[in-house]
């Protein structure tokens with residue numbers, strides 16, 4: 001199995017964390033997402049949107065979207081129990097992550113870290129600020145009563161919501177008003193086999 005990935009990407013980290021927890025070995029290919037048009041024509045030809053993460057199976061089947069990849073890889077594991085309603089609750093939080101959380105909390109971080117400083121950047125960050133705060137508030141209310149997002153055990157819903165929440169401060173969001181979210185981050189980091197979201201250090205670009 002081949003895993004097209006980028007070290008800076010929280011969406012890719014989600015997949016990497018699950019692969020590690022499951023002990024699945026893959027060939028990881030680092031994609032330079034800022035220059036993929038010039039540097040990775042083979043990847044672009046295979047990937048539906050030209051975005052990472054993408055998994056390519058040994059028979060050539062390609063699967064994109066972090067949530068779809070998590071769902072597929074977690075089938076049969078404790079991170080995605082079989083019960084239909086539990087699975088649906090997990091999907092509820094994964095859809096929340098993609099619709100409300102990632103487009104605000106992750107986008108603010110990406111703008112802050114990787115776009116040109118200036119008025120345009122500030123306007124774009126301000127445009128997603130309220131949505132991000134609302135998403136963090138939703139998480140806080142839910143986690144006040146619970147250990148994890150679904151049924152008090154660690155699932156792929158927690159994996160989906162973890163990385164960009166962990167790095168929310170890089171996008172200008174304070175986690176101080178969200179103590180239940182901060183406690184949950186610590187519980188995720190205590191899961192046996194947890195590996196941190198590391199973005200520093202040398203990366204080999206093929």
Ligand SMILES: N[C@@H](CCC(=O)N[C@@H](CS)C(=O)NCC(=O)O)C(=O)O
Pocket residue numbers: 006009010011012033036050051052053064065066067098
């Ligand atoms: N909804 C997608 C988002 C994928 C995504 O936006 N990937 C970014 C890196 S985090 C990317 O590849 N950007 C390069 C581009 O947009 O060309 C997922 O969850 O996998």
